[in-house]
Amino acid sequence: MCALSCNPRNVRMIVETGHYALVLALALAVAQFAIPFIGARLNDAGLMRVARPTAITQLLFVALSYGALTYAHVVSDFSLVNVIENSHSLKPFIYKISGVWGNHEGSMLLWVLVLSLCGALIAIFSNAMSDRLRADALAVQGLLGAAFLLFILQTSNPFARVAPAPWEGRDLNPILQDPGLAIHPPLLYLGYVGFSIVFSFAAAALIGGRIDAAWARVIRPWTLFAWIALTLGIAMGSYWAYYTLGWGGFWFWDPVENASLMPWIAGTALVHSAAVMEKREALKVWTIFLAILAFSLSLLGTFLVRSGVLTSVHAFASDPDRGVFILAILVFFIGGALALFALRASALPIGGLFSPISREGALVLNNLLLSACCATVVVGTLYPLALEAITGEKISVGAPFFNTVLIPIALPLALLMPIGQMLSWKRGDLAAALQRLRVAFVAGVLAAAAFGAWYGTPFLSIVTAGIAIYLVVGALSDLALRARGGSGRPSLKRLAGLPLSAFGTSFAHAGMGLTLLGLAATGWGVETIVAMKPLSFYDVGPFQIGVESVSPRQGPNYSEVYAVMAVRKDGATLATIEPAKRFYQARRMARSEAGIATLGLGQVYAAIGESHEDGTIDARLYWKPLVTLIWIGALIMAFGGALSLADRRLRIGVARRAAAPALEPAE
Amino acid sequence: MTRKGKRLTLIAGAMAVLGLAAGLMLFALRDNIVFFYTPSELAKKEVASGARLRIGGLVKEGSVVKNGQDVSFTVTDKTSDLAVSYTGLLPDLFREGQGVVVDGVLQAGGAFRADSVLAKHDERYMPRDVADALKKQGVWQGETK
Numbered sequence: 166m167c168a169l170s171c172n173p174r175n176v177r178m179i180v181e182t183g184h185y186a187l188v189l190a191l192a193l194a195v196a197q198f199a200i201p202f203i204g205a206r207l208n209d210a211g212l213m214r215v216a217r218p219t220a221i222t223q224l225l226f227v228a229l230s231y232g233a234l235t236y237a238h239v240v241s242d243f244s245l246v247n248v249i250e251n252s253h254s255l256k257p258f259i260y261k262i263s264g265v266w267g268n269h270e271g272s273m274l275l276w277v278l279v280l281s282l283c284g285a286l287i288a289i290f291s292n293a294m295s296d297r298l299r300a301d302a303l304a305v306q307g308l309l310g311a312a313f314l315l316f317i318l319q320t321s322n323p324f325a326r327v328a329p330a331p332w333e334g335r336d337l338n339p340i341l342q343d344p345g346l347a348i349h350p351p352l353l354y355l356g357y358v359g360f361s362i363v364f365s366f367a368a369a370a371l372i373g374g375r376i377d378a379a380w381a382r383v384i385r386p387w388t389l390f391a392w393i394a395l396t397l398g399i400a401m402g403s404y405w406a407y408y409t410l411g412w413g414g415f416w417f418w419d420p421v422e423n424a425s426l427m428p429w430i431a432g433t434a435l436v437h438s439a440a441v442m443e444k445r446e447a448l449k450v451w452t453i454f455l456a457i458l459a460f461s462l463s464l465l466g467t468f469l470v471r472s473g474v475l476t477s478v479h480a481f482a483s484d485p486d487r488g489v490f491i492l493a494i495l496v497f498f499i500g501g502a503l504a505l506f507a508l509r510a511s512a513l514p515i516g517g518l519f520s521p522i523s524r525e526g527a528l529v530l531n532n533l534l535l536s537a538c539c540a541t542v543v544v545g546t547l548y549p550l551a552l553e554a555i556t557g558e559k560i561s562v563g564a565p566f567f568n569t570v571l572i573p574i575a576l577p578l579a580l581l582m583p584i585g586q587m588l589s590w591k592r593g594d595l596a597a598a599l600q601r602l603r604v605a606f607v608a609g610v611l612a613a614a615a616f617g618a619w620y621g622t623p624f625l626s627i628v629t630a631g632i633a634i635y636l637v638v639g640a641l642s643d644l645a646l647r648a649r650g651g652s653g654r655p656s657l658k659r660l661a662g663l664p665l666s667a668f669g670t671s672f673a674h675a676g677m678g679l680t681l682l683g684l685a686a687t688g689w690g691v692e693t694i695v696a697m698k699p700l701s702f703y704d705v706g707p708f709q710i711g712v713e714s715v716s717p718r719q720g721p722n723y724s725e726v727y728a729v730m731a732v733r734k735d736g737a738t739l740a741t742i743e744p745a746k747r748f749y750q751a752r753r754m755a756r757s758e759a760g761i762a763t764l765g766l767g768q769v770y771a772a773i774g775e776s777h778e779d780g781t782i783d784a785r786l787y788w789k790p791l792v793t794l795i796w797i798g799a800l801i802m803a804f805g806g807a808l809s810l811a812d813r814r815l816r817i818g819v820a821r822r823a824a825a826p827a828l829e830p831a832e
Numbered sequence: 833m834t835r836k837g838k839r840l841t842l843i844a845g846a847m848a849v850l851g852l853a854a855g856l857m858l859f860a861l862r863d864n865i866v867f868f869y870t871p872s873e874l875a876k877k878e879v880a881s882g883a884r885l886r887i888g889g890l891v892k893e894g895s896v897v898k899n900g901q902d903v904s905f906t907v908t909d910k911t912s913d914l915a916v917s918y919t920g921l922l923p924d925l926f927r928e929g930q931g932v933v934v935d936g937v938l939q940a941g942g943a944f945r946a947d948s949v950l951a952k953h954d955e956r957y958m959p960r961d962v963a964d965a966l967k968k969q970g971v972w973q974g975e976t977k
Contacts, residue, residue: 519838520838521838521841521842521845529842529845530845530849533845533846533849533850534849536850537849537850537852537853540850540853540857541853541856541857544857548861549865558867559867559868559869559886560865560866560867560868561865561866561868561886562861562864562865562866563864563866565860565863565864566860566861566864566865569856569859569860569863569864570853570856570857570860573852573856574852574853574856694901694919694920694921695901696900696901772921774921774922775921775922783901783921784921785920785921
């Protein structure tokens, strides 16, 4: 459309400007690394000051380049290979925008855009730290930017041309043409590239050799920021998989999903260990290590997804040159950071030790269990690749492996979470903490009994649901007890006076509990596969589902067959759902569109298959009780993180002793 | 507790947790992994019946028999064949002559009972496992990557 009406020369100019901006951004990234780094070594304030403006300018140039690519997609400039491969002039506008990152080149450009955004954020919000730490951190960020910009320009140029330009593009992979995917990758990248900030600060601290509680205060908000984005990104991605893949599953232990889970687990551990470091000056070496680990796992994830070593529903890359390049970047940064760590860690002052029964002791145990979870995911993800590379034997490691290993680690961790919240710093009283949790224990046991009576087996679901309720009640009773103060009545005034980070912890833990309850409830789901006759109703759990009509329909760039189904209970129609099967002409690909009705906290989910001449249609029908809690819990977790982030005391630049000591838990 | 005592507690705790995790992983890796074979590899391996496997190959032309929700078909890599039975919905692009990966259990008689069937995603793309298997057999017809 616009490709005909807009002046083609202007379009070409904009695209070339984008390409050129990318080259300039590379030059800026190199400058952002070299000049401040040398400045920090020479202790030259002038050279170190170069870091901030170059970081901000680098962001502007990458953004310009990204904007140019988006523009090419929007106006359907089919002289670009990237646009031909992934766009179509009839594709809806929103997918022209999201299609920019729905492919290898574009998503790498988004990756670098987020990376340079992180650099600019450091540059803007880093007043309260030494010039040297800031200069070194921005230098590391610049080096990261340079490596990935070089990668894009060398192996994955989104501005590559083809002549003559074809009239029409090949369209975007249909499973990616979905509103969920319009939000999921940016959030996910904000999360796992966000850990680059923490990585840069860890490397800067190691280079400078100064690591103290102030450093922990600097990284804590950035860790939280990345963690919140990653939590939301993972939740979004899992919901997207749930409704577009049509199998009713929300997590497949696919390596691409694991790629985002690994940094999330490491980031969760980091949020907790940074708290110990900030309050008690302990766990310094460990916190630095986790800061390096979180981003290293992000890089590993990028390698897995972008190198083409995997092929799955998510992976669209297949070019060995890229794989080797990313592997080199991976080895350089992870190896470099770990070498620096090995050289400097022994020279770091050893932090204070503490009693095992204390808040920090509980946080150490939390870190141990989280590390074990993280190691499990890493092994489960890499083992099949390593085995295939070494022996040629192909295996798949799926849910049975992860469930067997993770459940015995994660359930004790869930049991510990409220206990840790109840213990005070330095020296805790376990008996008193358990005493304070008695309401939560009773609630958990009663809930398990109630769920058992209502839904019945499997036993694991009953136990998990009980623990989940205990976790929610335990997290909230911490707030209630604090509102009560010493021994008096609970007062709203005292509750309002609690620091936001206390609410943050409770919300995050309660959210985890809700997610756990949603996961537990998967055991109580009902699934049936039936050939549905018109106007007859089929039992699915407590509901009856029947087909009212099956008809074809034409979408903008697809045609579909959709069924109108009524969901009934006791004769009353509760909802109407429209599962569909779409066929995308340009790619000659089919895709299911699930029909979902949310009833209470559960969902009725239907996906249709083939329709037959006699008017029947094959369908998968599910009743998934409490399933929405999985994502609601994740939203609440992220909300908890945001509350902590908003806590004034944790904001950079606020003096350490700003909070009144009375707000600390009673010791 | 003394400084040394505290440190020992910490180290012992860490070892216990990591030991537990390592043990669980080894246990799970022994029992919960699924091997991937092509029909001809399966014919050579002498796998015991009852084993969980993934099999990749092509759906043999003319082999698909549907009876309501029950489907039976043959997976072939053009050297060996394997009879597969399955109950449920087939994926959107399940066709004769096209690539397929089935998950399931090898039955006593040498037939395969699938509990999930994965087909390629579009008309150009084939699961990597299948493509590799076909290349290995020298019957790959698509573009070489």
